[in-house]
Amino acid sequence: MTLVNDLLTMLQLRTRTLEIEKMEFDVYELLETAVAAAAPLAEKKGIELCLRAGPLPSGLGDRARVGQLVDNLISNAVKYTLTGGRVEVGAESDGESVRIAVCDTGLGMSENDLERLFEPFFRGTSAVRAEVPGVGLGLAISQSIAHAHGSSIEVESVEGVGTTFAFRLPAGD
Numbered sequence: 021m022t023l024v025n026d027l028l029t030m031l032q033l034r035t036r037t038l039e040i041e042k043m044e045f046d047v048y049e050l051l052e053t054a055v056a057a058a059a060p061l062a063e064k065k066g067i068e069l070c071l072r073a074g075p076l077p078s079g080l081g082d083r084a085r086v087g088q089l090v091d092n093l094i095s096n097a098v099k100y101t102l103t104g105g106r107v108e109v110g111a112e113s114d115g116e117s118v119r120i121a122v123c124d125t126g127l128g129m130s131e132n133d134l135e136r137l138f139e140p141f142f143r144g145t146s147a148v149r150a151e152v153p154g155v156g157l158g159l160a161i162s163q164s165i166a167h168a169h170g171s172s173i174e175v176e177s178v179e180g181v182g183t184t185f186a187f188r189l190p191a192g193d
């Protein structure tokens with residue numbers, strides 16, 4: 021289902037037929053839902069998964085698409101982190117936007133991988149070496165969703181130490 025969905029989203033992005041809604045939605049509730057969805061897999065792998073956020077304004081954008089983006093980041097963090105590791109989802113606001121970050125203590129990435137991360141079908145060397153399944157579409161789609169919201173996903177990663185992905189979402193009233 022996820023693969024078919026990802027391919028469809030990719031096609032819609034390429035043909036510019038992806039409609040982005042602009043609505044106010046509860047960011048904390050979105051993050052809670054995303055964390056709850058990933059919790060069973062994290063628990064099965066023995067990874068600590070937590071949500072850390074202060075009071076947040078509402079977000080402005082397409083709730084379903086932002087949910088897809090956050091799901092992708094959390095699923096990657098859980099996929100590319102070994103047993104005993106930790107994944108933290110965080111959010112903070114300066115009033116104008118909400119910064120959402122997903123931080124893990126996982127495999128991390130090399131400089132080479134970091135350069136090509138957002139290309140469709142790109143898979144990192146550590147992912148291939150560790151035989152973690154995937155097709156390499158999650159981040160390409162996520163970056164397009166961020167761009168459609170006037171934002172961009174940033175990444176910081178140290179091989180063997182961990183990775184943080186973050187983006188900003190416009191805040192509502």
Ligand SMILES: Nc1ncnc2c1ncn2[C@@H]1O[C@H](COP(=O)(O)OP(=O)(O)OP(=O)(O)O)[C@@H](O)[C@H]1O
Nearest residue numbers: 096097100128143144147154155156157158159183
């Ligand atoms: N949190 C992370 N830690 C380490 N490597 C990561 C992380 N997130 C992404 N990567 C690297 O970036 C590559 C691309 O990620 P992307 O989500 O686009 O594809 P994927 O996870 O391989 O497959 P899928 O299409 O199922 O998401 C991954 O193959 C992996 O090498």
Ligand SMILES: [Mg+2]
Nearest residue numbers: 096154158159
């Ligand atoms: Mg992925």
